[in-house]
Amino acid sequence: MKANPGISVYADGGGTATGMEALIKGDIDICTASRPINPSEARRLVERQGYLGISFLVAKDALSIYLHPQNPVRNLTMTQVREIFTRKITSWMDVGGSDAEIVLFSRSPNSGTYLYFQEHILEGQPYSAAAQTVTSAAAVVEAVAQHPNAIGYGGIAYGQNLVHCKINGVAPTEQNVRNDSYPISRYLYFYTIKAPSGNVKKIIDWVLGKEGQAAVKKIGYVPLREVN
Numbered sequence: 176m177k178a179n180p181g182i183s184v185y186a187d188g189g190g191t192a193t194g195m196e197a198l199i200k201g202d203i204d205i206c207t208a209s210r211p212i213n214p215s216e217a218r219r220l221v222e223r224q225g226y227l228g229i230s231f232l233v234a235k236d237a238l239s240i241y242l243h244p245q246n247p248v249r250n251l252t253m254t255q256v257r258e259i260f261t262r263k264i265t266s267w268m269d270v271g272g273s274d275a276e277i278v279l280f281s282r283s284p285n286s287g288t289y290l291y292f293q294e295h296i297l298e299g300q301p302y303s304a305a306a307q308t309v310t311s312a313a314a315v316v317e318a319v320a321q322h323p324n325a326i327g328y329g330g331i332a333y334g335q336n337l338v339h340c341k342i343n344g345v346a347p348t349e350q351n352v353r354n355d356s357y358p359i360s361r362y363l364y365f366y367t368i369k370a371p372s373g374n375v376k377k378i379i380d381w382v383l384g385k386e387g388q389a390a391v392k393k394i395g396y397v398p399l400r401e402v403n
Contacts (some may be wrong), residue, residue, distance in 0.1 A: 332395025
C-alpha cells in the first residue's frame, strides 16, 4: 500500500466457503465473501474463536448471465434462466435462439456465487448434472468464450468480451444495480473474527473510504456511494 509502505497484504482465492473456513481456524485476518455467513459457520466460529464475527458491507455486485457473442439471444427471463440451469430448457431455439443444444457452465459448490445463484435464481433446486463445473469467474468467461452455444454466470466485472444478457429486459449496468432494477444483485462483504484494530482496521477503513470505493468502481463492482 503506497500510503502505508510497512503493510503487506496477502490475498488468496478459493471461494467464500474456503475463506470462511480459514477465518474460523484463525488463519486469516479478513474473509472476503459474496454472501452472509451461514448459521453453521457462525456456530463454529463462536466455538473455535469465542466470537460471532463482524461483517462489513464493502460493495455491490451483480451476477451477469454470460453468452457468446455469436449467440443471437440478448434477453432472458428469470424463469428461463432457472429452467436452463435445471435442464427443463435444453435448446436455444426455445428462448429465441438457434436450434442448438445449450452448454452449461457453473461455479464450483464451494463458491458463494454458486450458492447465491442456486438460492436466488434456481429457488433452491439442484443444478442440472449436465452443468460443467469450473473454479472461478475467469474460468467461466474463458469457457463461454470457447463455446458459441454456452451459457455461464459471474460478476459483471468479468467477461467484457462476452454478451451480458438482459434479465427481464433489464441490462446489468451500474445504474440498474444501484437502483435495484436489475434482478440479480448482491452485496459483497468483509468478515473479521472480532472488531478490527491496527492494520486490519486501516485496510477496512481505506476500502470503505473515498479511495477504496473509487478502486471498487475501477475494477468493475458497484461502490456503496457515488464516486467520481
